[in-house]
Amino acid sequence: MQEIFKTIENIAIKISDALKYADLGYTDHKNQTGDTQLKLDVLSDEIITAEFKDVKSVKSLISEEKTDEELLNEDGEYIVAYDPLDGSSLVDVNFAVGSIFGIYKKSLSAKNLVASVYTIYGPRLEMVVCKDSPKLYRLKRDGEFGFVRELKLQEKGKLNATGATQKGWSDTHRKLVNTLFERGYRLRYSGAMVSDLHQVLLKGGGLFSYPATSDAPKGKLRVSFEVLPFAFIYEKAGGATSDGFSNSLFDIEIKELHQTTPCFFGSVDEIETLHQIYGKKS
CATH class of the missing domain: 3.30.540.10 (Fructose-1,6-Bisphosphatase, subunit A, domain 1)
Incomplete structure (x- = not known):
């Protein structure tokens, strides 16, 4: 190794x-x-x-x-x-x-x-x-x-990095983003996944999200070489991850090399807020 x-x-x-x-x-x-x-x-x-x-x-x-x-x-x-x-x-x-x-x-x-x-x-x-x-x-x-x-994530952060074109967001995702802003979270999004997740991680917490959209219902980010590597880091740092409904992005079964998924990475508090708004898989 x-x-x-x-x-x-x-x-x-x-x-x-x-x-x-x-x-x-x-x-x-x-x-x-x-x-x-x-x-x-x-x-x-x-x-x-x-x-x-x-x-x-x-x-x-x-x-x-x-x-x-x-x-x-x-x-x-x-x-x-x-x-x-x-x-x-x-x-x-x-x-x-x-x-x-x-x-x-x-x-x-x-x-x-x-x-x-x-x-x-x-x-x-x-x-x-x-x-x-x-x-x-x-x-x-x-x-x-x-x-x-x-690197260690705090229980709750202050940053909100949300991707995808807003006109393609679901009403559920729009509610999540607005909820975080109403709670005083600051927008931090550059369009480079590495940079945005790096900032949330080094600043101690928050939420990075790339949701399902009307034009990309399975998300845009790739499971095997983008999503899971960062999910591994965030969960080892004391944070949590989800595809919007799952308990962890590690619940994903890889079926294709270039498979994509909606994804959320953050502190425990933000992922709890996600599930309060999105729900959970039964």
Whole structure:
């Protein structure tokens, strides 16, 4: 596992450097979920693939930018599912973006997710690594990542980061958002999942939501390489998650590599408020 974490450190440094100078244009291709690929998306995916090819413990890679699972080492123990550059469409306006990694043991299922990592490319290069608890690391002047602190969510937060186009929201979701604002929550949403979840986590709590909408009833965010890796981190940090009705995002059964779901991540209090308004699955 440590070899995987070290490989992600190397990847983060290379992608961070690429962001400073790479072409920000679009390719002529779309990924599996229909998004037109940015050249940076493809470059980031190529960097990650190249770095993992010599890691013998990694059996295969699953990426937002790959149609199918890519086999690396038949005898490897882990599957690495990742979003190579979350928020890439915001690079042209110089917002913070990131990479997300979920590490699964033996097979791709929620119960087999054993570690998560995300990196965030902003004014500083940071990385959150979670096996037993989420730990924040920051790149130092000597080119090494130094431990900063363990991350813990408070019982109740102050931030409200809600995604998707508002005209597609259900009345239920609109009520949830308005309830939080009426309670004094502050809006914090950039459009980059990594950045918004990172802010809620480091500021101690709140709610990040990407609901089902009229045009995307199954949500937009991908289960295996976006949703579950962050659910792992939030629940290990003392928070809670849901698809809107479930007790946990880990109740999801992965049936497709690029499966999507509505998702909610937050402090315990905010997820309780969610269930008071949305209800629960029986």
